Amino acid sequence: MKRLALLFISALLFAGSAAAAVTPPQQLVQSTSNQVLERLKAESEAIKAKPNMLYGMVDEIVLPHFDFERIAKWVLGKYRRKASKQQQADFTKEFRMLLVRTYATALNEYTDQAIDYLPLREGEASGDVVVRTEIQQPGAFPIPINYNLYLKGDAWKVYDVSIDGVSLVANYRTTFSREIRQKGLDALIKRLTKKNDEVR
Incomplete structure (x- = not known):
């Protein structure tokens, strides 16, 4: 759970205000972390x-840089094909709020860990890149955190984040798939809504 919190913290540090011109993804990650x-x-x-x-703060600064339609689609996986338009919209809304809550909780526990930015590999020209970072841990190995971004219009958008090779999308897809199989999509949406209503 602590490592998952670090994932959300670093994702928060990634985000920044949108620029008029397309900011290269590596530059975006580095420059906006200081701003946050x-x-x-x-x-x-x-x-x-x-x-x-x-x-x-999370809703204003972080989440505009995530493509929630794409993330929600991948998280639901095969269950999205059977979901109604209303169910898809409701799930995306509540999943977005779930991440707001998770990011805010993790941010409240942030203890000023140093972040190293690794050289960007090829891929920017194709419109799909992985920005690699490492979160330094005193007395322990650094934790690698990667951001998958793609160019959507004139802005880079995050569509997945991974920590130690564990994908955010895959993690939620596994958890939610089990719940949908057992109780159905409406029950999952209802549970998320109930938890989210506590902070709305």
Whole structure:
């Protein structure tokens, strides 16, 4: 669970405000992490007094850089084909809020780990890249975290994140598939909605 939290923390540090021109993915990752950390430092006292501020921060800064339609489609996998348009929309909405809650919780536990950015491999010209980073752990091996991005229009969008080789999409797909098989998609959406309503 701690490693999953680190995944969400680093994903949060990745995000930044959209630029007028297309910002190269590697540059986007590096430049915006400092922006987010500076904001956290500047608002640390206010966040301590009102932790729910983190939900708004995540929703405003992080999530616009994720393609939730694509992520939700892959997470549902084969069950999406049988889902109605309304079920698909409801699931995407609640899954998005689930990540808001998870990111905010992880951010509240952030302890200023250093982030190393590894050289970008070929792929940018094709419109699909993997940006590789490592989260330094005192007295332990660094944790590799990779971001899969593709060029959507004039902006790079995240469609998956992996930590130690474990995909965010694959992780949720496995968990949700089991629940859908046992209880159905509507039951999953209802459970997510109930949890999300606690912080809306």
